[in-house]
Amino acid sequence: MSKTKEAGITVKKSEDFSEWYTQVIQKAELADYSPVKGFMIIKPNAYSIWESIQNYFNDRLKKLEVRNAYFPLLIPESFFKRESEHAKGFTPEVAWIENKDETGERLAIRPTSETIMYDSFSTWIRSWRDLPLRINQWCNIVRWETKTTRLFLRTREFLWQEGHCVYETKEDCDKETLMYLGEYEKLCKELLAIPVITGKKTEKEKFAGALYTTTIESLMPDGRSLQCGTSHNLGQDFAKSFKISFLGRNEKPQIPWQNSWGISTRLIGALVMVHGDDKGLVLPPNVAYSKVVIIPIVFEDNKNIILSESKKIFNSLKIFNPIFDDRDSYSAGWKFNDWELKGIPIRIEIGPKDIKLKQVVVVRRDTNKKEFIKITKLKNRIKDLLNEIQEDMYTKAKKFQDSSIQNIKNFDELKKAIDSKKIASTYYCENSNCEDAIKDKLNGVKAVCIPFTKEKSKGNCVNCNKESTQITYFAKTY
């Protein structure tokens, strides 16, 4: 799969972030634009990241007694209309198909599956014994975006999982809405080494039709916050619209509570932005399918011995799904660059001197740090090193994010914070007019979330000066 430009990344991450991002995505062979505007081709290097995310999360879902299912791609127009806020929020982005249902009704490609699922849930649920109902689906989603396409970040089609649960009580629903958000936070940390801010969306930014939306957000190096996943408490409105009810423990019919929650292939974009460097992609070990690449340093007179010793080492490291790069049409230096571009966490170089000394050279992708390791100790050292890399990558990203949250007291400070690529933490009156005003005055700055972890006291809204106890984060966003 060559024909990508052999050259590495030609711009610096710190100088032209947007171009740097596109180059990493394309040159590390993660994705490409489709001939159809707004669509993307997810290439094997990125799809394997998505599979890591799926495997990790499916394991968690099993433990949490969530079951996977699959609902239809096409949704009747009348379903959208049933929950009015939801309809208002999604209709502008819906792609419709020419073929009509037998009833003559228009059909939409799913922009999310609440409506088609809840129509079924109304026939699945009868008594409190059927609750909680916990359903998840992995699928493709289409939203007819009109803004510029950004691979993984803004495309008309993306892949995601959407969880949809139904509960007896608001308490159960509140609790698990937060629990799934916690799962996302954990996934981002443990798998992707991405630190996130957890919080609640403002009324203006919440999901169309939700009671409230909780979110994980992560600050990208260009000073924009990226929404990485959301978990919505949907209240009882969808249940009412879709006639979901159950016979309660008191033998009386009741309306259940619902939540929905999702993460998408957007996380791959986050991964690239947070960890990548001027040489290309840097994969956190836990998400990398191949954690190690082995490059024999071959000269004509020692080719056989080097290759056979390298092969032995390759075989002893099978648990790391190593890549063995013995292509003879490329130089060792070219290979170093190539695998750095593709982000493999550890490189092992094996040359004639090393063989004599019964050692190899081990190089970390994230820091470029070199170690000489005795072959007998290699496997254990790699294991430890992968853990160290994972942890260090998280710590580094966490430090960046923590140091980028700035407490501000007035509009001038807000502007300064945004201009210096920070997240601004401020009191905010909770009136969405103020959000609109901030967005207008500061060229698209939005309320990121009302953070869960921030201690609250009292202050004045950054826009209207009204007294408020509500701290909110503002930033440029994706």
Add this chain to the structure above:
Amino acid sequence: MSKTKEAGITVKKSEDFSEWYTQVIQKAELADYSPVKGFMIIKPNAYSIWESIQNYFNDRLKKLEVRNAYFPLLIPESFFKRESEHAKGFTPEVAWIENKDETGERLAIRPTSETIMYDSFSTWIRSWRDLPLRINQWCNIVRWETKTTRLFLRTREFLWQEGHCVYETKEDCDKETLMYLGEYEKLCKELLAIPVITGKKTEKEKFAGALYTTTIESLMPDGRSLQCGTSHNLGQDFAKSFKISFLGRNEKPQIPWQNSWGISTRLIGALVMVHGDDKGLVLPPNVAYSKVVIIPIVFEDNKNIILSESKKIFNSLKIFNPIFDDRDSYSAGWKFNDWELKGIPIRIEIGPKDIKLKQVVVVRRDTNKKEFIKITKLKNRIKDLLNEIQEDMYTKAKKFQDSSIQNIKNFDELKKAIDSKKIASTYYCENSNCEDAIKDKLNGVKAVCIPFTKEKSKGNCVNCNKESTQITYFAKTY
């Protein structure tokens, strides 16, 4: 997830196969009709079968160096038209969307992805070093069927995997086209306990645009053959249409050879039909997520001891993902029926007498055979028993299929064979006019395949009497 009718299957498989099938699918909670005609909801019980298929096959794909990727849902109209046979074959079933591409071009929902993939392949492939290129994708497919919907068998949307490979030579392509077919045969046997017939499709029945199509077919109990998977050698026509070429070992530009191959959620329908019985679904152990259900037989005076002992046994059987059914709102008898309906391979009953004797009752779903097993020996016995069940289910299905292939010599015998729900094995002249004639005269009978395993000599075409060396299977088909 109740609100399905509590009652079991109300018709016999042998008496009303079609109604029996629909009842098993719905009452075992495998799938349901969508409000949109022709679409289906794949419920968790069936989706977990699909996940077993995915996990099994992904393991194989890794070993065969096939990499998973994801291509866009929407395909520009011009792409379809590039390979004319392909366009002719698929255009009638394509669902188009209202939204146009920025260029004003019409967009189709993928009915298969050859065209959108090969457009990319033309930029991915440059030299013989890039070959073989082996790509697979798991995705949803839409084909606007107009015939009656049959859950899993004929729906407008289904899930599948489609493999697409590119080779230097026809020999490589021929070899791997057959290899993937062999993988399907193995998957059907090892995972689903379904015996298949392997063969080549006739010219009339081959994939639109293919050089030739190989197929796995399985005879269902109603005497209809079901195509369970196909592997196509696409020759060089797609490569020519999509301008895929590579610099050969001789330094000259060359046209590569391609294949594509797929299996779908249709396999779940096959599984139901082949193994199900009058009580419901029967899952082959290897495909069942939960291989065992444990049912404590509880009376008021011994409830605690039975439950605690059962729980111990449950914990000792964790490797089989057991279900522990301690619902106290249902009788033991009701639970037996419920889990039989859902096809769990082994039921373990634990009553007061059993506890005293340090044993349990083990019941096979496929044969209803009962055994008393000492608790100390339970885990090993279950392991063996699961293997026995898997093997016996395959053997039984194989015997049925083998005994249903009937050598026939003339049209009368062909008609009789079809009427008695057999596959007719006959000489056939390879002129598709004869296939058309047979289809007309015998109400939809089709050429199933030209079997690989059949010894050939010489005979006369069953329709036109012309001499032929080609044995072909004919049957009613799905």
